[in-house]
Amino acid sequence: MTDPAPRFASPAEVRRALREVDYLADDGIAGVVFLAERLGKPVLVEGPAGTGKTQLAKSVAEMTGARLIRLQCYEGLDESKALYEWNYKKQLLRIQAQRVAEDGGAGGWGDVEEDIFSEPFLLTRPLLEAIRAEDPVVLLVDEVDRVEVETEALLLEVLSDYQVSIPELGTVAARQVPLVFLTSNNTRELSEALKRRCLFLHIDYPELEREREIVSVRVPGIAEDLAEQVVRIVRSIRALDLKKAPSVSETLDWARTLLLLGIRHVDTETATGTLHVLLKYQSDIDRAAKELAAPAAR
Amino acid sequence: MVGEVFPPDETLPAGSSAGLLATVAGFVAELRSAGIPVSLTENLDAVEALRHVPLGDRDAVKYAMAATMVKADAHWKVFETVFDVYFAYRGEQYRLGHEPEDDEEAQLVSGLLGVPEGDAGGGMEALSAEQLAEMLYRALRDGDRALLAAIARAAVARYAGMEPGRPVGGTYYLYRTLRQLDLEALLGRLLDAEGGVGEGGDLDERLVREEYESRIDALRKQVEAEIRRRLVADRGAEAVARTVRRPLPEDIEFMHATREEMVALRRAIAPLTRKLAVRLARKRRRGRRGPLDFRATVRESLSAGGVPIEPVFKPPRPSKPEIMVVADISGSVAAFARFTLQLVYSLGSQFSRVRAWAFIDGIDEVTDYLKGADDIGAAIHRINTEADVIWVDGHSDYGHALEAFWDRWGRQVEGRTTVLLLGDARNNYHASGAWVLAELARRARHVYWLDPEPRSYWDTGDSIIGHYAPHCDGVYECRNLKQLERFVEQLG
Ligand SMILES: Nc1ncnc2c1ncn2[C@@H]1O[C@H](COP(=O)(O)OP(=O)(O)O)[C@@H](O)[C@H]1O
Numbered sequence: 058m059t060d061p062a063p064r065f066a067s068p069a070e071v072r073r074a075l076r077e078v079d080y081l082a083d084d085g086i087a088g089v090v091f092l093a094e095r096l097g098k099p100v101l102v103e104g105p106a107g108t109g110k111t112q113l114a115k116s117v118a119e120m121t122g123a124r125l126i127r128l129q130c131y132e133g134l135d136e137s138k139a140l141y142e143w144n145y146k147k148q149l150l151r152i153q154a155q156r157v158a159e160d161g162g163a164g165g166w167g168d169v170e171e172d173i174f175s176e177p178f179l180l181t182r183p184l185l186e187a188i189r190a191e192d193p194v195v196l197l198v199d200e201v202d203r204v205e206v207e208t209e210a211l212l213l214e215v216l217s218d219y220q221v222s223i224p225e226l227g228t229v230a231a232r233q234v235p236l237v238f239l240t241s242n243n244t245r246e247l248s249e250a251l252k253r254r255c256l257f258l259h260i261d262y263p264e265l266e267r268e269r270e271i272v273s274v275r276v277p278g279i280a281e282d283l284a285e286q287v288v289r290i291v292r293s294i295r296a297l298d299l300k301k302a303p304s305v306s307e308t309l310d311w312a313r314t315l316l317l318l319g320i321r322h323v324d325t326e327t328a329t330g331t332l333h334v335l336l337k338y339q340s341d342i343d344r345a346a347k348e349l350a351a352p353a354a355r
Numbered sequence: 356m357v358g359e360v361f362p363p364d365e366t367l368p369a370g371s372s373a374g375l376l377a378t379v380a381g382f383v384a385e386l387r388s389a390g391i392p393v394s395l396t397e398n399l400d401a402v403e404a405l406r407h408v409p410l411g412d413r414d415a416v417k418y419a420m421a422a423t424m425v426k427a428d429a430h431w432k433v434f435e436t437v438f439d440v441y442f443a444y445r446g447e448q449y450r451l452g453h454e455p456e457d458d459e460e461a462q463l464v465s466g467l468l469g470v471p472e473g474d475a476g477g478g479m480e481a482l483s484a485e486q487l488a489e490m491l492y493r494a495l496r497d498g499d500r501a502l503l504a505a506i507a508r509a510a511v512a513r514y515a516g517m518e519p520g521r522p523v524g525g526t527y528y529l530y531r532t533l534r535q536l537d538l539e540a541l542l543g544r545l546l547d548a549e550g551g552v553g554e555g556g557d558l559d560e561r562l563v564r565e566e567y568e569s570r571i572d573a574l575r576k577q578v579e580a581e582i583r584r585r586l587v588a589d590r591g592a593e594a595v596a597r598t599v600r601r602p603l604p605e606d607i608e609f610m611h612a613t614r615e616e617m618v619a620l621r622r623a624i625a626p627l628t629r630k631l632a633v634r635l636a637r638k639r640r641r642g643r644r645g646p647l648d649f650r651a652t653v654r655e656s657l658s659a660g661g662v663p664i665e666p667v668f669k670p671p672r673p674s675k676p677e678i679m680v681v682a683d684i685s686g687s688v689a690a691f692a693r694f695t696l697q698l699v700y701s702l703g704s705q706f707s708r709v710r711a712w713a714f715i716d717g718i719d720e721v722t723d724y725l726k727g728a729d730d731i732g733a734a735i736h737r738i739n740t741e742a743d744v745i746w747v748d749g750h751s752d753y754g755h756a757l758e759a760f761w762d763r764w765g766r767q768v769e770g771r772t773t774v775l776l777l778g779d780a781r782n783n784y785h786a787s788g789a790w791v792l793a794e795l796a797r798r799a800r801h802v803y804w805l806d807p808e809p810r811s812y813w814d815t816g817d818s819i820i821g822h823y824a825p826h827c828d829g830v831y832e833c834r835n836l837k838q839l840e841r842f843v844e845q846l847g
């Protein structure tokens with residue numbers, strides 16, 4: 058494994074570079090990405106849904122000109138889907154073909170066995186792909202909290218050694234330490250060992266100013282005034298005790314909706330009429346509508 | 356503001372400066388005594404990380420330390436407080452009365468005071484109280500951050516009346532400073548000046564008010580930080596760290612939580628309910644495969660020349676699990692009850708099959724109160740005023756409550772039901788009604804009991820938890836979030 062020369066001189070530089078690919082980071086996010094590159098450690102990104110965790114990995118890939126390899130986690134994900142699998146179907150067909158050929162009197166079983174456990178019969182899954190990559194890659198292990206403990210242990214192993222041993226083929230070691238991002242919506246406590254191995258980054262709903270910038274960048278054509286109003290209203294709604302607070306993606310959806318409707322200034326009526334874009338539960342919508350319509354004094 | 360975190364003579368050559376190591380070690384010790392677990396590897400990672408960040412950049416140092424040593428969001432606030440105290444102003448240049456020359460903010464402060472900061476009382480002639488108030492008003496109106504920061508520091512110097520060695524806590528100084536600034540009146544003035552309502556009417560007014568409130572809040576935090584900085588300069592970091600030490604959210608005792616702690620708890624509960632919901636949903640899908648889907652298997656085999664290479668299974672048949680929560684809401688567990696109802700309330704948003712009952716000496720189903728309410732406060736108010744939880748005198752009577760539960764709802768408990776009982780089992784020497792638990796245990800999938808009292812109090816006085824325990828799959832001490840979380844974890 059070789060360490061490439063560091064690409065960024067400071068966290069501030071990372072922040073600037075991310076902004077160039079339309080990702081608005083704060084000091085915390087930029088600081089952790091900077092360190093990840095310097096230390097070659099994976100980053101565990103945790104926080105509410107829709108706050109830019111997945112996007113961060115994508116944007117870092119774009120920023121560094123690396124290829125993004127994504128392992129989407131789900132309940133039941135196992136080694137054969139995460140790491141590698143033998144292509145049984147192809148192997149069986151190969152064996153069948155052999156039988157046909159044998160009737161004609163050619164070849165031996167030994168050849169077949171060697172043959173079917175070779176490269177062409179290997180199905181490379183994201184983890185192995187990242188390890189074997191010769192070009193720069195960013196590995197995104199998305200929503201890692203959804204896998205079972207055993208698969209988490211496998212991940213930890215791979216992320217500790219950056220090598221994989223395939224009994225039939227031998228050990229494959231990474232030529233470079235890829236940048237790795239694991240995201241979690243925190244539906245399950247991850248193991249201490251995995252947490253120890255990673256740099257930890259919590260991404261929460263952004264501060265007002267950062268959210269305004271996100272809106273400006275991700276919703277082209279939106280006027281400054283409208284963007285400001287949008288994020289102020291969202292802040293106001295997030296302060297309520299709701300079942301599900303609006304996330305950044307919902308802020309963006311709402312901003313786009315307002316833009317499409319040709320709204321220049323959001324009044325109470327417009328806001329309450331479009332709340333369903335921002336909020337997912339009817340009881341939350343009712344609650345917010347009531348609040349927004351109430352006189353300001355508290 | 357930007358501040359050197361380590362004394363300049365400790366800039367490291369190769370990451371091995373003894374001074375740096377000692378400083379980090381001290382900081383780690385402080386984190387640990389605040390309850391944040393930091394392993395040895397993490398400690399070393401932090402030191403390694405510090406080799407890469409510019410030590411002059413306070414924020415960069417802070418985030419590097421956090422990323423390597425703080426692995427839970429709930430610990431962030433405590434970390435931040437410890438960091439601010441521990442690295443408040445190490446080194447000579449941060450003694451009171453000494454400000455770095457090139458610091459724009461510091462210059463503003465001296466400007467405001469007319470003399471170098473810390474020269475007690477010196478500012479009085481430079482700027483009248485009215486002038487300072489006026490300046491604050493303008494800074495808030497324009498959202499001028501640099502000026503606000505400078506005013507916060509000047510205000511502490513002028514109004515807090517801090518004297519070296521005086522044994523008073525930070526809150527006292529905070530109170531004195533804020534009283535003089537009279538932020539309430541300022542807010543009123545700012546809003547009056549906005550005057551006429553804009554096109555958006557009430558909504559605009561609301562947004563403007565919230566914006567000013569958030570600026571005032573930022574100012575208040577700066578005043579707090581300044582007071583802390585001065586306390587550290589006076590007494591040293593370790594002493595101040597001890598006084599500002601607060602329990603982590605997961606260690607706050609339900610039964611003795613202050614109002615502010617309750618807010619922290621409430622925030623921490625959302626992720627926990629998500630976990631609980633996922634856990635229960637997972638159980639539902641236990642056994643990832645249903646029975647073999649023969650037809651699909653044959654169809655699939657066609658692509659492999661009729662060899663059934665990939666058997667196809669039907670999705671497993673879900674059985675809908677159901678949670679029944681039965682919570683004591685009597686005075687002796689009031690704080691805990693509020694919290695458990697909160698848990699049930701947020702569970703309801705994740706999980707449809709949650710039903711809840713509240714009891715004192717009578718019992719009533721409160722599922723709909725929790726579902727229909729705008730927020731938990733309103734729900735609890737309705738439960739207290741409308742639900743039929745009092746039978747005779749409003750003193751806990753578990754026996755009567757349990758029997759009433761059995762009579763009215765007992766038959767609805769079935770094999771997929773998990774019954775969760777919450778209470779201290781302090782029964783005022785009434786009959787226990789423990790036979791109801793035996794019946795419930797026979798019918799339900801699981802029966803668990805969470806008791807908010809320390810285990811050492813169990814079965815003392817009128818606590819009869821021991822009568823119920825034999826019928827439960829588990830009885831758990833549940834005094835804080837950490838214990839509740841452990842309970843949730845072991846469910847899966
Ligand atoms: N800091 C940010 N800068 C730019 N876009 C962002 C940022 N945060 C979130 N977004 C946008 O919000 C949306 C949701 O982000 P995503 O990464 O999918 O959320 P998560 O993975 O946290 O659930 C995406 O469309 C993304 O582009």
Ligand SMILES: [Mg+2]
Pocket residue numbers: 107110111112199240
């Ligand atoms: Mg995502």
